Amino acid sequence: GVVVSSLLRETGLVTVDPGFMNTASCESQITYIDGDAGILRYRGYPIDQLAERSSFLEVAYLLINGELPTPDQLDAFVERINRHTFVHENFRTFMGTFPSGAHPMAVMSSAINALPTFYPESLDPFDPATVELATVLILAKTRTITSYLHRTSRGEPLLYPDYSRGYIEDFLRMTFAVPYQQYDVDPTVVKALDKLLILHADHEQNCSTSTVRIVGSSHANLYASVAAGINALSGPLHGGANEAVLRMLAEIQANGGDATEFMRRVKNKEQGVRLMGFGHRVYKNYDPRAAIVKESADAVLAALGKDNELLDIARTLEEIALSDEYFISRKLYPNVDFYTGLIYKAMGFDERMFTPLFALGRMPGWIAQWREMMTDPQTKIGRPRQVYSGSPERDYVDLAAR
Ligand code: ACO
Numbered sequence: 001g002v003v004v005s006s007l008l009r010e011t012g013l014v015t016v017d018p019g020f021m022n023t024a025s026c027e028s029q030i031t032y033i034d035g036d037a038g039i040l041r042y043r044g045y046p047i048d049q050l051a052e053r054s055s056f057l058e059v060a061y062l063l064i065n066g067e068l069p070t071p072d073q074l075d076a077f078v079e080r081i082n083r084h085t086f087v088h089e090n091f092r093t094f095m096g097t098f099p100s101g102a103h104p105m106a107v108m109s110s111a112i113n114a115l116p117t118f119y120p121e122s123l124d125p126f127d128p129a130t131v132e133l134a135t136v137l138i139l140a141k142t143r144t145i146t147s148y149l150h151r152t153s154r155g156e157p158l159l160y161p162d163y164s165r166g167y168i169e170d171f172l173r174m175t176f177a178v179p180y181q182q183y184d185v186d187p188t189v190v191k192a193l194d195k196l197l198i199l200h201a202d203h204e205q206n207c208s209t210s211t212v213r214i215v216g217s218s219h220a221n222l223y224a225s226v227a228a229g230i231n232a233l234s235g236p237l238h239g240g241a242n243e244a245v246l247r248m249l250a251e252i253q254a255n256g257g258d259a260t261e262f263m264r265r266v267k268n269k270e271q272g273v274r275l276m277g278f279g280h281r282v283y284k285n286y287d288p289r290a291a292i293v294k295e296s297a298d299a300v301l302a303a304l305g306k307d308n309e310l311l312d313i314a315r316t317l318e319e320i321a322l323s324d325e326y327f328i329s330r331k332l333y334p335n336v337d338f339y340t341g342l343i344y345k346a347m348g349f350d351e352r353m354f355t356p357l358f359a360l361g362r363m364p365g366w367i368a369q370w371r372e373m374m375t376d377p378q379t380k381i382g383r384p385r386q387v388y389s390g391s392p393e394r395d396y397v398d399l400a401a402r
Contacts, residue, residue: 014385030063030368031204035282042202051292056197057167060139060364063202082163084140088118092158095148104149104356109230111145116223123221125374134222135367146360147174150353168194176348188303189347192296196340199289200358202365208232212366213373214382226366230359242354245277246341249310259316267326277338284331293339306346
């Protein structure tokens with residue numbers, strides 16, 4: 001790839017590759033995907049082993065540092081993150097100033113952009129100790145911010161962190177607890193959320209991660225870069241898909257639950273309607289994350305005693321798709337988002353919180369990718385070329401003469 005790129009530069013040739021279908025933007029040692037075989041590994045470890053046996057913060061350490069931590073290293077990392085979960089009082093006030101009804105993704109990216117104004121000592125992108133501090137601050141405070149997004153969107157008072165509980169359990173408490181009341185959470189729910197965050201933690205050069213890298217390539221700081229990633233993630237073709245899936249399932253339910261009729265509209269491309277949560281640029285086989293989420297969905301819904309009508313509709317849609325020529329010929333399978341929304345909803349999250357949860361999970365990957373890029377001697381400022389197809393040169397015409 002590097003040879004081709006320098007040859008092209010010498011000859012003045014430019015490749016046009018809309019959507020970067022065939023263009024690698026970097027070399028990376030973080031995540032391996034084989035889309036045809038349905039394989040995903042972080043730093044060489046298969047995703048199913050990490051989802052089953054690891055924890056979100058351990059996976060964050062792995063992605064960022066390249067190796068699994070020793071027990072002491074993990075303790076020190078978790079302890080440091082826990083100590084930073086509080087946010088400044090003025091920051092809490094800032095989070096409460098958005099109008100009710102504001103989409104939490106807009107508030108989230110604003111919050112992450114605003115965060116370093118409170119920590120100006122954490123901005124140097126080239127000092128390793130400073131980058132480590134920014135890493136810890138972002139991982140710690142994004143969790144608190146995400147719980148505040150839920151509470152402010154419902155007009156509920158914000159709670160303080162209690163770091164004697166774990167990262168995930170305390171996140172659930174801060175999100176759902178009634179102030180001054182005991183909050184107990186089912187361990188099945190804690191484990192399921194931990195697993196979902198692990199499954200979202202990295203996915204190599206997707207739209208939001210490429211955004212993080214391209215922003216960082218201008219030497220913008222880590223906060224500015226990951227805030228841009230949040231904005232890229234907000235689109236319905238990317239992270240916004242998990243929210244769109246639930247809206248789609250609810251719409252099918254409201255129209256009498258006829259999955260076959262909905263699939264007819266998808267296949268006829270009526271008003272551009274797509275089966276949300278299906279298809280992927282890289283996976284042309286079952287998304288390995290979707291297989292794990294599908295298994296969890298049953299366990300969580302059973303533990304929470306929630307009704308399964310939307311899950312039944314989702315399963316029916318999948319069954320139809322897996323034996324339908326339209327989907328088979330285009331290699332469209334469920335992606336990670338097809339079943340996640342059902343689990344989040346059962347846990348008590350509003351639909352608008354689904355994409356912020358994706359962002360919370362993706363944060364370690366964005367940080368790891370940004371750090372890899374900043375220390376890679378091959379890195380250059382991201383600056384794609386174009387093929388100009390506009391007007392040839394023409395003379396300006398005065399306003400009165402037009
Ligand atoms: N439903 C129906 N048809 C689809 C779907 C779908 N979900 N996805 C792709 N297709 C069809 C397209 O219409 C196209 O058909 P055609 O060849 O007849 O024109 C063909 O499959 C190829 O689709 P493209 O859009 O060219 O594939 P691309 O790789 O550009 O898009 C994407 C991938 C954006 C994920 C797409 O599959 C999609 O829109 N899916 C629904 C949204 C979604 O679930 N996004 C989440 C992605 S995963 C993530 O971000 C975590």
